[in-house]
Amino acid sequence: ANLGLSPTGPVSPASSATFRTTTLASGTYQVSASYSGGGGCSTGTGSGSSHTVDTNPTVTINQAATQADPTSRSPILFDVVFDKPIVGFSAADIQLSGTAGATNVAITGSGPSYRVAVTGMSRAGTVTAAIPAGSVMTPAGLPNEASTSSDNSVTYDPVRITPVTISNPVYQQSYGPITLAAGGGTAPHTFAVSAGSLPPGLLLTTSGEL
Secondary structure: OOOOOOOOOOOOOOOOOOOOOOOOOOEEEEEEEEEOOEOOEOOEEEEEEEEEEOOOOOEEEEEOOOOOOOEOOOOEEEEEEEOOOOEOOOHHHOEEEOOOOOOEEEEEEEOOEEEEEEEOOOOOEEEEEEOOOOOOEOOOOOEOOOOEOOOOEEEEOOOEEEOOOOOOOOOOOOOOOOEOEEEOOOOOOOOOOOOOOOOOOOOOOOOOEO
């Protein structure tokens, strides 16, 4: 396309000329110029190497479509989508915040699409993930814009059982009953022995009575 640009400064035999445009769409362009004379210069034409015009990559990060919210389970999953392939994306590029104390990030995927798995929550609260501007680049070296999101926060609500400890049995004395209660997670809660076994004579009901 002939842009019909004018130089940004006077042209003379001892100077060069600079042309600027902000109207080019993304793509690769062959650059050439012609001069009709004047200012002590004769007419002429010239061409240069091809130039690529591109935009900084944009990125979205949102909780994964399969991620329950709230959840009592770890890891918490987020989907990351760049608008073009990037290089150098790693766990260090994920910015974690929120009140659940999440600390660890694992990334899978390639090209423009990735899955982020967050773990290390130390308490009930929120887990929020973002990608700051300049974290990654395109193969051509363009840094990313800061991530945008429609929902990049998940509520972490782990199951809590009370009482935390129970009394030790006493020889030849009846034990219990002790009623366990569960909070957090998704109700209704049921109880079961998941590992090992109870001592002879002790039973745990699904409602939490021992």
